[in-house]
Amino acid sequence: MQIGMIGLGKMGGNMAERLRRGGHDVVGYDRDPAVSDVGSLADLVERLEAPRAVWVMVPAGEPTRATISQLRDLLSPGDLIIDGGNSHYKDDQVHAADLAEKGIGFVDVGVSGGIWGLENGYALMVGGAAEDVRRLDPIFVTLRPAGQDGFVHAGPVGAGHFAKMVHNGIEYGMMQAFAEGWELLEASDVVTDVPGAFASWRHGTVIRSWLLDLMVRALEQDPDLSELKGYAEDSGEGRWTVQAAVDHAVPLPAITAALYARFTSRQADSPSMKMIAALRNQFGGHAVASVEGQTGKGADAPGADVAPPREVQH
Template sequence: MQLGIIGLGKMGGNMRTRLRRAGHDVVGFDTDPTLTDATDLADLAAKLDAPRAVWVMVPAGDATRQTVAALADVLSDGDIVIDGGNSRFSDDAPNAALLAERGIGYIDAGVSGGVWGLENGYALMVGGEKKHVDTMMPIFDALKPPGEYGFVHAGGVGAGHYAKMVHNGIEYGLMQAYAEGYELLKASEHVENVPAVFKSWREGTVVRSWLLDLLDRALEEDPNFDALTGYATDSGEGRWTVEESIRLAVPLHAISASLYARFESRQDDSPAMKAIAALRNQFGGHAVKELGGGHAVKEHGGGQGTDSGTSGDSPS
């Protein structure tokens, strides 16, 4: 089958390679002249035989929306566009409607697999009309891992990106649990070889997973993570998952907490923790650290019931 791919970065470039290995004819476009097979989107469309299919793998948001709008001008009735980026599911209906005005089909595809997808295959969660999904199944089959797992037609337009959003929200929670377990093991006076503990969990335990395998790999490379700082960004899906939990009144305790932990990681000196320290000092006279020439610990007797150093709330 023939396919155009727009965006040949780590994911898009590897997808092009995997599809070519499976015997598909792939024409890629990228702004990097060392990677591209076409000079622009019009040239990409000209290099494809009708009915054409084009897979978009560019950053979510404006870049994807602009690319979809540009494709509406160079593609024709009967063609199909697939958005395989991490777009918010709410972008899919407007994209589909814009393309439908020209008779162009639309599929949203949540893609998981990262840089390992080239060899292992990509988990695909797609949304769209059945006739469009059926048309693209040879491509999906080549990209997904071998076997019965790794692909789902989740529903109509938007369902693929919605499923991927929830997938990434779960991923946040799993990573946070592994990370907290790591920190507790490091703090313990009983465990002498923390990396070995994680390695032992890779077989025969209920917590084994690909994420655990990757954590073990990271610990082999840097057992104490000395080369890293404790700063974690978020790419949006965790926030969107929590927003949906609020809209639908579905409690997401672990996923919400993991998102907030990422926010906390970006604070060198947490304002919230400063407020907590101040309150503990006010009601309980607990020691605080003040910034001066160094960190000086000073006792203050602020608040009710602090003459004895305790109050009804002092354990907080």
């Protein structure tokens, strides 16, 4: 089938290429004229035959909202917009209601697969009316992994991005668990081949996964991760997952802790950890590191201002 693709970056560009390889007619638009097939959104719409299908693959938030707003004024009744970015599911519901006033359909698609999707295919989590989803089936068949599942019509508009949001929250928790396990192995003087330990888990264990494969690959490239900073951004979906959990009164301790760990990673000298160190010093007399990196006096050290309580348990 014919489809317009807006946003030809790492994800959108590879998706457009996979669709072309599958025999589809893809008309792509990007702000970078070097990769764009047309000069504007209006040109894109003009190139497509009605009823049109346009896939929006730009950053979530205002860029997506602005693009959909422009398309609303350019498209005609019977046309269809697909939002394949990481938009919030409530935004989807607003877009669908607004577009419906002009007779334009809307489908939201959570896409997972990253830069590997061009060759391996993409997992697709779809929300929208059944007739709209059926109309896009040729596109979905080509994008998803060949001969495998990797696809779900999760429910009405918003369901696709809600499912992808939860998927990314789970991903946060899994990544955090692997990272903590790596740190503990590195801190131990018992295990001398940490990369080898992770590599051995790739076969026959219950934690084998693509994430584990990627972790082993990262350790092959940089065995002690000395080339990286201990900083991890969050895409926003981890926050939305935790907020949705609060709204639905569903406990998510692992995912929430993983999100907070990313916040901690952005602090060169975590204030909360300073307070933990200070409190431990007060009740237990632990040695603490000063700003200059020197060991300070514990609560029971000679010259300390406050005497430690007796028989402290911690």
